[in-house]
Amino acid sequence: ETGVTQSPTHLIKTRGQQVTLRCSSQSGHNTVSWYQQALGQGPQFIFQYYREEENGRGNFPPRFSGLQFPNYSSELNVNALELDDSALYLCASSFQTGGGETQYFGPGTRLLVL
Amino acid sequence: QKEVEQNSGPLSVPEGAIASLNCTYSDRGSQSFFWYRQYSGKSPELIMFIYSNGDKEDGRFTAQFNKASQYVSLLIRDSQPSDSATYLCAVNKGTGNQFYFGTGTSLTVIP
Numbered sequence: 001e002t003g004v005t006q007s008p009t010h011l012i013k014t015r016g017q018q019v020t021l022r023c024s025s026q027s028g029h030n031t032v033s034w035y036q037q038a039l040g041q042g043p044q045f046i047f048q049y050y051r052e053e054e055n056g057r058g059n060f061p062p063r064f065s066g067l068q069f070p071n072y073s074s075e076l077n078v079n080a081l082e083l084d085d086s087a088l089y090l091c092a093s094s095f096q097t098g099g100g101e102t103q104y105f106g107p108g109t110r111l112l113v114l
Numbered sequence: 115q116k117e118v119e120q121n122s123g124p125l126s127v128p129e130g131a132i133a134s135l136n137c138t139y140s141d142r143g144s145q146s147f148f149w150y151r152q153y154s155g156k157s158p159e160l161i162m163f164i165y166s167n168g169d170k171e172d173g174r175f176t177a178q179f180n181k182a183s184q185y186v187s188l189l190i191r192d193s194q195p196s197d198s199a200t201y202l203c204a205v206n207k208g209t210g211n212q213f214y215f216g217t218g219t220s221l222t223v224i225p
Contacts, residue, residue, distance in 0.1 A: 035215075043202070043215045050211075056212050088157075103160075105150075106157060108156075
């Protein structure tokens with residue numbers, strides 16, 4: 001167990017709806033990264049939060065947004081859901097010192113968009 | 115060109131054999147490399163990381179990094195059926211904390 005938790009574990013939404021996914025980082029970690037993993041693919045970087053600020057973003061549209069709270073937990077929000085948003089959403093926590101720090105994954109949230 | 119390339123497999127080895135998994139990366143500035151194991155329906159689990167040229171051993175696992183050839187590999191000695199999973203290679207390019215993942219190699223260890 002990594003100590004990283006995510007909620008909910010599964011979610012079903014319909015196209016056009018909005019969803020919020022939550023992540024609690026491992027104790028002592030100050031950085032949370034979010035990834036999207038489609039079936040049969042590797043995780044794709046969405047964005048990262050470090051000390052409540054966005055610290056890098058992958059090739060995802062603005063309808064993917066996030067937050068990090070003072071306790072370093074984080075939320076991923078997706079607006080105007082599309083069918084292709086169906087995937088496993090992974091949160092990874094790390095302690096950032098300068099780059100390349102090991103990231104530990106939570107169990108993921110499986111999102112199905114109908 | 116993809117940042118990280120892996121042979122998707124499937125790779126099958128008999129129990130007790132050595133499984134060899136390979137990964138190539140495109141950015142010569144990449145500085146750190148990670149191997150994760152992912153069981154079906156589960157999230158990735160860290161196996162090893164390697165930052166410098168050469169080999170790093172941890173139990174039955176050995177990670178190898180060859181900077182000149184831009185590849186990293188993972189060797190699993192004395193493979194067990196419980197090693198059957200998808201193995202993901204991840205690269206950090208050193209400019210930020212984004213990890214680039216390959217598509218993973220599916221490994222099956224046959225009893």
